[in-house]
Amino acid sequence: MIDKIKLVLALLLVVAGVAGFYLLSEQALVLRILAVLAGVIAGLAVVWTTPLGQSGFTFARESVAEARRVVWPSRKDTIQTTLAVFGLVVVMALFLWAVDIGFLWMVKVLMGRSA
Known part of the structure; x- marks a missing residue:
């Protein structure tokens, strides 16, 4: 039950940050953005x-680590694959x-309109 209350509190903090953005409409944009960042x-x-x-x-941490282990294709491979796709299209x-x-x-x- 405490965890659900914490999640609701977190949501309210984010909402308060967004509300601060609009309530501070007369202030500098930097201050308004800082209000949102503080809420988040x-x-x-x-x-x-x-x-x-x-x-x-x-x-999230494991996802970032997994993305670093991915072997990305070279420029040549990307161009060849793109050309193959365009050719197939x-x-x-x-x-x-x-x-x-x-x-x-x-x-x-079938409709008898052939020339």
Whole structure:
């Protein structure tokens, strides 16, 4: 029950930060942005104290570590793959155009309107 209260409190802190952005409409933009950041940071600090928050931060940390281990394709591989996709799109477009023309011809023949 305490964890649910903490999550609601965190949400309220974020909402308070956003509300501060609008309430400080006459102030400098930097101050308004700092109000939002303060609300978000305070909300994250409260969420961090819950088991759900701990598991979420652990998941985020592991996701970043996994993204660093990814072997990204080289520029050459990316260009070759892109050209292959474009080539396949052109071939499929021509095939579908030919099928469409064939169906158009068959419908005209079946309806007795062939030339």
